[in-house]
Amino acid sequence: MSATKHHASQGSVATTSNNVYQTASDIIVKLDEKAGTIKSLVYKTAESVDKKRLYGLICETLKYREALTHVIEQAALLKQERKMSRELALVLSHDLLIGNGVSGRFKAIMAKHKSRMQSEFIKLKVRRKAKLNSDLIPERMKVADLIPRYVRVNTLKTTLKAVLDSLSKTYGLVLASETHLATNKKKLMTIDPHIPNLLVLPHGTDLHLDEMVIQGNMILQDKASCFPAFLLNPKPGSIVIDACAAPGNKTSHLSMLMQNKGTIHAFDMDPRRLKLLKNRMTQAGCSNVMTHLGSFLEATPASLGHVDCILLDPSCSGSGMLNPLESSEDDETEEMTATTADRLQSLSTFQLSLLNHALSFETVKRVAYSTCSIHQQENEDVVRKALQQNGKKWRLQEEVLSTWKRRGLPVFDGAEKVIRVSSAEDLACGFFVAVFERI
Incomplete structure (x- = not known):
């Protein structure tokens, strides 16, 4: 091979690698925005991109996302590479630490940080007692x-x-x-x-x-996702609020339980996801759903009139999600990013504000609160604080699905009245449900 041809070949490989890294990072952004699944987004990419390599890189990066995010933060990579997005940092860090090495024009950039990032990666493995890289993959994915x-x-x-x-x-x-x-x-x-x-x-x-x-x-619909509507158990003819409704699996379940009789007020702040909910309701034959574009926090008894019960399944960390690699606009969770203590605190505060608002509706007799989170901060802690602040009017329902053995963490009196779902033990998404009833 001539020197010219060899040089051209190297350039072609470098260009391909650059495209794969950049395209992979762009797709991760879209996945976080619920704009499709990995398969659908990879399929739509340009013909010049190696789709098999692209798909593998994205899947493997997302498996290790939590660990890679930790290493990137500890190594201060984004503070030194200020023009690099966090998504591009993830895919490059994967190939640097776990894959076959970084290629293309990003090779030299990542080489400057290699020793520091490898050091942080080793520290993380030691701290988590991970003998293999795969030991860093969250259990929910396994x-x-x-x-x-x-x-x-x-x-x-x-x-x-x-x-x-x-x-x-x-x-x-x-x-x-x-x-x-x-x-x-x-x-x-x-x-x-x-x-x-x-x-x-x-x-x-x-x-x-x-x-x-x-x-x-x-x-x-995952089994765990069916618990909230089933346990709320609205009767035909009821007036129900689905406080954070899109994309609508729980909404259509409510409608089915109500036999299409009564009214469901379905709230969501995202126009695109609310449109998806409307389409889903038409598809499922749900004719008793009224959609509201806006925050449930702005809804008042005066604006809605008599309401019998509320299903509240707010934005959460999604830490109970089993297959984030195939997450899409169908999923009823926030993006699957590494959950920091600050993020959990912010979510917990928001969730409590929504739950307190639901409990403030004078005519409401029952409220189901649920998350697809495994974290105590979003589950038992929120319920405990809500009971502390509303305990004179509300209590947890007794005998909630008595045939279900897995209950809340014993961190407050009454934790045995709430339900937890363990993905490993129950073969469904990690989940939490509490049903409040008016005293």
Whole structure:
């Protein structure tokens, strides 16, 4: 090979690497904005980008995001590289510390920080007793491969039997109670023992393009996400507030439980996500939902009139989310970033303000508070403070789903009345639910 050709080849490799790093960082930004899934965003990239490498880089970076963020902060990388975005720093740090090394024009830039970042990375592994790099991956991501596919049957439009028949015909799935009919044990499905009309399908069952999903007959919803509406249990004809509603899985569940009778006031501050909610309600045949663009904190009894109960599932850290690698606008969580103590405190304060506001509605008899967080600050601490501030009028409901064994952390009297979901033990998203009832 001539020197000229060799030089051109090196330039081509460098350009490709630069594009991959920059494109990967751009996609992570879009993922945080819930603008799509990794697969959909990678698919839309230019033909010149190595999509296989791009997809792998993003997935691996997000697996180690928490650890890499810590190293970047401790090594003060962004303070010295002020023009570098945090997302670009993540993908470059991945290749520097975990991958096969940084290539392209960023190689020289990262080389200046290599020894300092490697030192911080080693300190982190020692502190966390991580023998392998993979030991730094959060447990929720490791558990994700074990989680079944949950499908909620939308009885506003179909029946449990019709869905079972469709799944059997289309995918060869067989009810566990009919195992004698199964030729493949991986084709078994069950009816969930806790949530009515919820089906448990084998992990990896892809239903996104299924006609019954597209038509709104089946709702793809994690089991834990079904708890709030089910435990709130609004009666047909009730007036209900869904305080932080988009994208609408819990809203459509409320509507189904209410048999489309009564009214659901659905609030969200994001126009794009509220539009998605409206589309979802049409798709699911929910005709009793009134949408409100704005903050629930600005809603008043005077503006809404009589309200019977409130479902409050506010923005949270999303630390219970099992598969952030495939997060999208469907997800009812905030972005999956490393959660700092300051971030948790800020979220907890915001969550408490929303819960106190919900408890201030004089006609409301029941409030369900939930998060997809595993952190005490967003869960038991918020409930404990709300009870301290509203204890003369409100208490936690007794005997909430008595068949569920996992309860709140024992940090306040009554913690046994709230529910926790452990992803590792319960094979669903990490979750928390408390139901308040007026005294």
